[in-house]
Amino acid sequence: MLNFEFKNPTKIIFGKGQIGNLGKEIPKNAKVLMVYGAGSIKSNGIYEQVKKALSDFEVLEFSGIPANPEYEVLMDALKVIKEENITYLLAVGGGSVIDGVKFLSSAALYTGNTPWDILKNSIRTENGLPFGTVLTLPATGSEMNSGAVITRKETGEKLGMGGPGLFPQFSILDPQVVTSIPERQLANGIMDAFSHVLEQYMTYPIGAILQDRIAESIMQTLIEIAPRIMKNTSDYEAAANFMWSCTMALNGLIQKGVPTDWAVHAMGHELTALFGIDHARTLAIIAPSHYYYNFEAKKEKLAQYGERVWDIKTGSTEEKAKAAIEKTVDFFHSLGIDTKLSDYTAAYEGTAERVSQRFTDRGWLGLGEHKTLAPADVEKIIKMSY
């Protein structure tokens, strides 16, 4: 087990009807900016629940945060925060809205030249404007971590930010919100959470026995609830386990004391940038090829995963490892998620070279848990994903 530090101060308020308790979590006399997305919260009843719970506060609204939270839009929200002397932010949405609010939290207190510097110069946020969240779409785990990814269309950049000042003060997780999530978003959420676990788990044995088992627990739970929730979004038990699994997949716990990979995300982001493919689906395209390509380095963990998560009890380490990748692909297919780039675009030729070139241009030192994957490896992995 590697040395680690772990601290996560976010208060989780989980369960039926918890949105009604929102008002207790926000300081009296706060001037609140409620931030949300395209407005689906107005058709599923969440907007009314939030407004009712905030009836004792002065509340302004800022809507229209897009799926990949966009810098220019956020800069408009920042203007409102400053002009209106907002003292508290409330994200009502999924990972994009929450990530956007994290940027706003940091930018509102940033005293430097331009808030883009926070992203460009990787400035760690020690203190942000306080904020809470009401989660409407389980997937990214942003509701209980201190990271965010922000997109700037103007320059084609997608950059990460973080720091201890960016933990939500509270997050309200009412599994009933799952009822109104469209099938495609549901599948994406399961896929996203599952990938988060894989990126922190599918490396090499390091003797972190407990962390491995907790990671496996999250994957087993997602596999168990996936068909239930895909069939019936009103299955509260499945929804609750889905929601809590997504949070636990990326709240920092399972990454502590272990090496992590994240190469699948790095490559997947490029496919979103080039083709606009949903983030979660890019992970399903890349992951299988990544595991086959790095088979020798990952086969022990792949076999352990096969044994424990997929109940593959017979065969050699290699056979179990291969069977585990096949089971994983089958699982993605069961969610209605295609696993080849050619399933998403006819114009896939040349993608491998383009992505590889992008990595070369950025001078990235290497991807994966050993930081050894070079642009040439990226090219091969993406070709395997056609």
Added chain:
Amino acid sequence: MLNFEFKNPTKIIFGKGQIGNLGKEIPKNAKVLMVYGAGSIKSNGIYEQVKKALSDFEVLEFSGIPANPEYEVLMDALKVIKEENITYLLAVGGGSVIDGVKFLSSAALYTGNTPWDILKNSIRTENGLPFGTVLTLPATGSEMNSGAVITRKETGEKLGMGGPGLFPQFSILDPQVVTSIPERQLANGIMDAFSHVLEQYMTYPIGAILQDRIAESIMQTLIEIAPRIMKNTSDYEAAANFMWSCTMALNGLIQKGVPTDWAVHAMGHELTALFGIDHARTLAIIAPSHYYYNFEAKKEKLAQYGERVWDIKTGSTEEKAKAAIEKTVDFFHSLGIDTKLSDYTAAYEGTAERVSQRFTDRGWLGLGEHKTLAPADVEKIIKMSY
């Protein structure tokens, strides 16, 4: 899954050599009271490591906190805190020292009549004097929760206290401290952590799929590392997983969204009070009888536990459940822990009636996850434990 709230702001600093980083966690200019037990930290090198890491601070010491942190001793420490204007507390020890420091943290800021009221009147501690811990004995989980149990010999009372003000600001977990732990304490630590999980898990199915699996993960890990660490306390990998499992067993996570039992602890405490039997061992005496006595209510979870934790794949629910209890008893024995009261005392006759009478006198409404166990049930369970 039941509704829940979860917040745990303690910073964990885990791994080899982390005691050296202690100074970074304490505010500059703090006047520190270092609190420890009988002095074993002076023979195992931890005392020197802590003192060295605190070389930039004004540090006073208070030693002699006994195994069940004793009110009168703590009141002496409280006098030092007030007379010397201590601003920060540092617990260096196991659960008893940490619990004692939690009491001191609360009592130092308590403005009422006498600090015993905090325990007697169950006064929740919203704010305490800030404190950190250096854990020297994995077992109780006190290093990452906000609860404490304090004993008052004078009146024969043993009472609990807690509140959000009692989370340690940080806890340093260096698994190397395990090297010098005597076998009896090691066995007690494993037993204690395992029991903590059982009390939060062995109830009835509530559809908390993820929580169940995480609880099972902790038990599986403890079962895996127990023989390794009992054989060789210098096995760092086993020590690290032992230490992290003890913390995760009682940091609040696995109890969220599920019913909990804690009747085994309630009955076990009485055996410690009557016979001075180690806390952990009283749990081993009570648990098997408790599970046999409440077999109908708990058989589904017992069978699930048998299947997943002990790999019992055949038989009816009842057969699996019974086999699971037997496996559990075998596990306790493998730690060198006896599971019958008569193994510890020849004077066991009448214990059941005495304990039952104590519960009656206190007017307790009922024990267990359904709050239905009456003093008459307690009497029967303890008789089964003779």
